[in-house]
Amino acid sequence: MKTTYPGCLLVVFLLLASPAIAQDLKKYFASLDFKFTDTKGIGHEKGCTRRDPSDVIKVGDTYYVYYTKIYGRSPGYWGTVWYATSQDEGFTWIERGEALGVGAKGKFDSQATFTPNILFANGNYYLYYTGVKPTPGNQKGEFENNSTTDITGIGVAVASSPDGPFLRVSSEPIVKISPEPDKFDSYRVDDAVLFYRNGLYWMYHKGRARTHGEGGPTHTQMGVAFSKYPEGPFTKLDAPILPNSHEVMLWQQGTGIGALASLSSTFEYAPDGIDFTTNRLAVKATNRPIAMGVYRPDLTDRSVSAAGIDWGISMVMNGDECYLTRFHVVTR
16 A cells, blocks of 8 residues: 655555454454553542543653643633653652643633643653634633634643643644634644654544534544654644544554544554554444553653553543543453
């Protein structure tokens, strides 16, 4: 299969997974189950919401996770990015504080910063996040959470330490919605997940069309964008690569990319990192985590390959409050 990336960034020749390999993966994924353990430090706290955990990284002997946090409001497009550290593989956490607040007045992230993810590259830590601003034209400067003009964008901040301070690379998003209203990501771009593959930085992201704005997350699809540099500019593939993919967990699976899509609750696999549909697995996950991030050693060490999935952090819905819990993968 010949895959040509936008802007002639890269041309590679890759073989699709054979039906035999797909069958082996189906058996493997079908054998997996998830077990959950309450966490200390980022678990349930009355009046507080912690949600949307990043993938987990390890720096020295310390694990890091970043997440959205807010007090006194229902979940949604409010909150800022916070972070916590662990010394015992994610069972006990110490909340360290806010990693990234809202942007300057009028900027794309001046209402909230949320759904973070993290990557180590070129000696720095890159914190990717989603931003939204108050509703354009609202006389009180408030956020309406409407389905037409309350669009999102993906930004990035950088620091020399995983503890920050994180400084925005730009006051503008590095990945924006598509201007054409019928495109799959004309209303929402969100949930960045990063990989370094074939000499490029790959950013997987979710998207939703403006024509589906009122339909909610059920219309969400996953896309991907590419850059030579972690701070961008990123060029989008400009087409969805996985449907039913709100809150997707992604990881290295062999030489390809594994995925667990929340809406379909299925394990999926792309041998080239893009084609999730040929020989599609669609293996139903048992007791899957929600809005999950996985421990990924490849995010800080490029020599790691085929890492698979072992454990991570996911979200628990508790009425208007959310909190974070630890999951680990077991074989039935």
